[in-house]
Amino acid sequence: MTRYILPTVTTDGIVCTCSACGFDLGPATAPWKAGAVARDLPLAVAGGPAYDTGFAGVFVRQFICPGCATLLDTETASAGDAALDDRLPLS
Amino acid sequence: MDPMTFSIIRHRLFRIVDEAVITLKHVSGSAITNEGHDLMVSLYRADGTLLMGGVGFLHHLTSAAEACKAIIRRFQGQIGEGDVYLLNDPYTAALHTSDIYLVAPIHHEGRLVAWSACFVHVTDIGAMNPGGFAPQAVDIYSEGFSSPGLKLLDRGEMRQDVLDTILNMVRSPEMVSLDLRSMIACCNVARDRMGALLTKYTAPVVDEACAALVEQSEQLFRARLRALPDGQWQSRQYLDVQGETARVLLTMTKTDDRLVFDFTGSDPQSRHSINCTKWAALGGLFAPLFPLLCYDITWNEGVIRPVEMIAPEGSIVNCTRPAPVSVATVGAIQSVNNAACTTIGKMLAASEAFRDQATAVWHANHFAIFKFGANQRGGYSIGILTETFAGAGGARSFADGVDIGGEIPNPISRMANVETVEGAFPIRYLFRRRAADSGGPGQFRGGTGGEMAIVQHRAPAGGIDYVISGKGARHPMSEGLAGGYPGAPNKYVWVHADADGAPGAPDRLETIPGKAEPVSWGVYPLRGRDALYVRWNGGGGYGDPIARDPNAVASDVTSGVVSSSAAKEIYGVALSSSGAVDDAATSVLRAAIRSARLAAPEAVQ
Numbered sequence: 001m002t003r004y005i006l007p008t009v010t011t012d013g014i015v016c017t018c019s020a021c022g023f024d025l026g027p028a029t030a031p032w033k034a035g036a037v038a039r040d041l042p043l044a045v046a047g048g049p050a051y052d053t054g055f056a057g058v059f060v061r062q063f064i065c066p067g068c069a070t071l072l073d074t075e076t077a078s079a080g081d082a083a084l085d086d087r088l089p090l091s
Numbered sequence: 092m093d094p095m096t097f098s099i100i101r102h103r104l105f106r107i108v109d110e111a112v113i114t115l116k117h118v119s120g121s122a123i124t125n126e127g128h129d130l131m132v133s134l135y136r137a138d139g140t141l142l143m144g145g146v147g148f149l150h151h152l153t154s155a156a157e158a159c160k161a162i163i164r165r166f167q168g169q170i171g172e173g174d175v176y177l178l179n180d181p182y183t184a185a186l187h188t189s190d191i192y193l194v195a196p197i198h199h200e201g202r203l204v205a206w207s208a209c210f211v212h213v214t215d216i217g218a219m220n221p222g223g224f225a226p227q228a229v230d231i232y233s234e235g236f237s238s239p240g241l242k243l244l245d246r247g248e249m250r251q252d253v254l255d256t257i258l259n260m261v262r263s264p265e266m267v268s269l270d271l272r273s274m275i276a277c278c279n280v281a282r283d284r285m286g287a288l289l290t291k292y293t294a295p296v297v298d299e300a301c302a303a304l305v306e307q308s309e310q311l312f313r314a315r316l317r318a319l320p321d322g323q324w325q326s327r328q329y330l331d332v333q334g335e336t337a338r339v340l341l342t343m344t345k346t347d348d349r350l351v352f353d354f355t356g357s358d359p360q361s362r363h364s365i366n367c368t369k370w371a372a373l374g375g376l377f378a379p380l381f382p383l384l385c386y387d388i389t390w391n392e393g394v395i396r397p398v399e400m401i402a403p404e405g406s407i408v409n410c411t412r413p414a415p416v417s418v419a420t421v422g423a424i425q426s427v428n429n430a431a432c433t434t435i436g437k438m439l440a441a442s443e444a445f446r447d448q449a450t451a452v453w454h455a456n457h458f459a460i461f462k463f464g465a466n467q468r469g470g471y472s473i474g475i476l477t478e479t480f481a482g483a484g485g486a487r488s489f490a491d492g493v494d495i496g497g498e499i500p501n502p503i504s505r506m507a508n509v510e511t512v513e514g515a516f517p518i519r520y521l522f523r524r525r526a527a528d529s530g531g532p533g534q535f536r537g538g539t540g541g542e543m544a545i546v547q548h549r550a551p552a553g554g555i556d557y558v559i560s561g562k563g564a565r566h567p568m569s570e571g572l573a574g575g576y577p578g579a580p581n582k583y584v585w586v587h588a589d590a591d592g593a594p595g596a597p598d599r600l601e602t603i604p605g606k607a608e609p610v611s612w613g614v615y616p617l618r619g620r621d622a623l624y625v626r627w628n629g630g631g632g633y634g635d636p637i638a639r640d641p642n643a644v645a646s647d648v649t650s651g652v653v654s655s656s657a658a659k660e661i662y663g664v665a666l667s668s669s670g671a672v673d674d675a676a677t678s679v680l681r682a683a684i685r686s687a688r689l690a691a692p693e694a695v696q
Contacts, residue, residue: 003320004320004440005322006440006573007441007446007449007488007573007634037689043567047532047567047579047657048654048656048657049528049656050526050527050528050529051567051579051580053565053566053580053582054609058329058565058566060567064688069689070574070638071636071637073574074570075327075570076327076329076570077327078329078336084325085325086324086325086437088320088321088322088323088441089321089322089346
């Protein structure tokens with residue numbers, strides 16, 4: 001049965017996949033973000049001048065499907081902070 | 092119980108709260124109350140548990156329940172008909188000292204049967220900075236008058252010695268007196284209308300209906316939780332103050348019909364007054380929970396029972412006395428609001444059945460700016476810039492967020508009109524409007540925030556001063572959902588006028604003549620031809636920005652809420668010189684963005 005962790009990420013309890021293209025993001029026992037392309041964009045780069053605070057070290061962290069390049073999730077992050085962990089129970 | 096009688100009593104309880112809110116607004120003379128709607132009224136059962144939560148700032152519903160219980164404990168055996176009690180100690184139940192609770196017992200035929208509680212943010216509380224928010228406070232002792240519970244009215248009679256003591260400790264005592272009297276009027280209306288209800292239906296029948304109402308809410312909420320997917324979702328908020336950054340980390344776990352909000356991993360309490368106490372954090376997480384998960388369920392004790400909160404002692408969300416907390420409502424409490432909104436939004440979005448009820452974070456960053464000083468009528472004024480209540484809607488799974496669309500924790504928040512503010516203070520607005528590119532990009536865009544600038548205008552003292560508690564100028568706080576971006580962060584600028592420059596008619600920050608200096612925390616002057624510019628955050632976006640309908644982007648550019656550069660760089664939309672979408676060029680742009688995402692990913696820092 002397909003279940004959603006987020007609207008963009010599904011799991012059948014065995015693997016996680018991109019909801020848009022079905023790309024395999026890795027086993028459901030691991031955080032799905034480990035199977036995505038992750039990149040930290042400085043605020044001003046991500047959002048343009050309105051996001052340019054003049055301070056370094058704050059990012060819009062993006063998680064991207066390696067198969068279709070869909071933006072699966074974002075989170076505001078300071079350098080060094082771990083990715084947020086969203087998951088469903090395995091059973 | 093007869094379902095018709097139950098429904099009538101339920102509806103009457105709701106109307107009693109509604110009428111009490113109207114009373115509060117109409118008696119108060121303070122813009123923060125009757126314009127910004129920084130208020131709350133609710134009804135509680137005889138034991139102090141929440142019976143009927145009202146509108147206003149929802150993070151007060153559970154805290155006021157604790158205030159009722161604290162008054163019951165303190166005054167057991169001394170609670171008389173017509174009494175009104177005051178409580179504003181954050182370490183007992185309140186959120187911060189300036190949000191005063193008045194708690195009033197409701198008797199019927201000589202027996203205590205219920206309580207009403209209300210709050211307003213009083214004009215001043217005697218803290219070291221005017222207005223109640225005290226960014227310069229170092230502990231609770233510098234945050235003004237604070238009571239864990241006192242009797243203000245004894246059997247309907249004002250205790251003048253107590254009132255005079257309070258008013259002797261605050262600035263603008265005439266306004267604080269009016270604040271208190273507006274709440275007393277509110278309690279009177281709630282008591283009188285409850286009395287009529289009890290007389291008509293009898294106390295046993297009303298009590299039976301109230302018990303059933305709590306039970307109904309619990310059953311309905313548990314059923315809703317069972318219909319949602321089990322899982323764990325996380326969110327994080329950053330609070331930057333004076334170069335220091337504090338984190339609020341939330342892990343929300345939903346299992347069957349229970350929700351656990353665990354703040355383990357949040358930073359230790361701060362030396363700045365952004366901390367909040369345990370009761371405040373609890374209220375903070377319920378503020379988005381009530382409207383997002385229980386929009387059709389009566390907000391009462393039944394909704395609270397399936398929820399557990401874990402807040403480590405000594406952390407920024409459960410600080411220990413005497414840590415300062417006067418900025419809590421726009422500090423840690425609001426971050427708890429935002430974090431809970433994010434995790435609840437993720438959970439709703441994870442369900443195909445509930446996805447259309449999910450939302451990115453709305454207006455996530457209040458800026459508490461209190462103006463104070465001599466006014467144009469020879470008096471003294473203190474008041475908040477109510478634009479902080481204007482807000483911005485978060486994007487949904489099917490629609491954009493509402494521009495300047497309010498906030499989740501207060502369904503009736505709004506800002507005063509410009510003329511109201513200019514009538515109360517010697518200031519003039521240069522402009523106030525939606526802020527371009529402030530709404531978080533996404534398939535569905537976050538609602539825009541706004542921007543404004545003010546100058547002094549014929550001020551008898553040459554100007555006024557203001558207290559600003561403006562964290563959040565470094566970090567976006569209204570997180571996006573499902574690939575949507577966060578809304579743009581707040582911005583606060585003091586423009587020092589050129590000595591010999593012409594005043595002109597500036598219509599945006601860049602055209603205000605002078606030297607710009609970022610400000611965010613403390614007390615500053617607004618004098619001469621200097622200006623204060625403020626931009627507040629937009630709501631979070633939903634979904635991938637390059638999935639947005641190109642025509643919607645073109646419309647946003649035409650209306651000025653999205654810049655042409657953002658249209659191209661973030662949304663991948665090419666526009667002709669007439670503003671029309673160039674479909675072919677848009678396809679090329681979007682393909683290039685996809686390639687760039689995969690070809691040259693930036694390393695995670």
